[in-house]
Amino acid sequence: MNKFPILEIFGPTIQGEGMVIGQKTMFVRTAGCDYSCAWCDSAFTWDGSAKDDIVSMTASDIWEKLNELAKGNFSHVTISGGNPALLKNLQEFVKILNDNQIRIALETQGSVWQDWFLTIDDLTISPKPPSSKMVTDFQVLDKIISRLEDGGRKAHISLKVVVFDNKDYEYAKMVARRYSNIQMFLQVGNDDLSTIDDAELTYKLLNKYEWLTDKTMADSELADVKVLPQLHTLLWGNKRGV
Amino acid sequence: MNKFPILEIFGPTIQGEGMVIGQKTMFVRTAGCDYSCAWCDSAFTWDGSAKDDIVSMTASDIWEKLNELAKGNFSHVTISGGNPALLKNLQEFVKILNDNQIRIALETQGSVWQDWFLTIDDLTISPKPPSSKMVTDFQVLDKIISRLEDGGRKAHISLKVVVFDNKDYEYAKMVARRYSNIQMFLQVGNDDLSTIDDAELTYKLLNKYEWLTDKTMADSELADVKVLPQLHTLLWGNKRGV
């Protein structure tokens, strides 16, 4: 069996963002990313700082660990990273979850296709805006979105753009126009990844959420969109593993 | 054409709670309720305090008003109350929205059936827990849920229970057991409807949200559930019409 580089397995906790916000879920976090976003909130998955914590696990090791943590208390697993889409053979883990009637959420930036995307229940494609300093390859993204549409997955996918500033907002609008059939989420960026003053962070994040909401509500070019904060950051600040 | 007692029409704003949380939407609030919940956050719709603000409008009056406010800038309308399900002829308004490809959300406690429930895109049935001092008629609720299931509406409906305390939580679990096929939301109750100190309110609500999340995550009898706060209260406190 293939082994995968795993950095965290935890839960049950709530999904704090995106298309299944609020859902009781388990988290599996893979190591490694083909991007290096300026504001990555999971930089430890690829910058080497947590390399000693990476555990090499098979699909059934991960499944066992999930059950050890919470057998009978979950029906949903979120696969996060890093970019889990780098792992072709992760299919093996996805299959175990599918076979056990566990629903699956996945988040990826949309830089790499995998056939197993077609059995993900809640697939969030999250192309990165200018503030990330990354450049989206729209030819790749076009192909990913059309394969998902052709596969009849429209109800199971969404686009999510994190917005820090006006340029990011314009990028989000461009993405919304380009893929106008796909459910679109705007999410407030957290630009203070180190503070431990949770009250201050909550205040700042809610202010930014209000800014983004006001802007979006006034803008008829985004007539059909969802705007959300990150609930886990409002609850637990910058803590990991919750 | 029939006339309806309307108290508020506003938007676009975000849907702050439940199954379409974050969605850009317009709000139409009808007057009148068959309940009188102890902690009703819309008591002005039924307690007489806003009776002079009630406007009698036809379905096309309401549609016109929505377009006057935001033509081209909405694709979703939330019908709220009071209990809009008291209005049999509201069908006329629902039809206008259906015909114009505007998606519709409705919230009702589940005390009255209407045939037009079958064309609501996002129907939240929100039976009231013990802290409300209301008593759920489960025979009526059973019938409503099975008519919706028989009508093939499962993907379009959810149950939501507001939780203030442990007794409410037990009630929520009983509801989840009884209708185990239906998507279930727990929502934190706001027990301070009068404060204007938004920072204090945010702090209290996030603390309660953490309490409810912790409790639910530890409870394997609620293995598949979503737990959410009210985003509009975090953003705007107890203000009306936002």
Ligand code: SF4
């Ligand atoms: S794509 Fe995601 S995990 Fe990778 S660097 Fe960007 S934010 Fe971090």
Ligand code: SF4
């Ligand atoms: S059912 Fe809703 S509107 Fe009616 S009294 Fe209760 S909370 Fe208020």
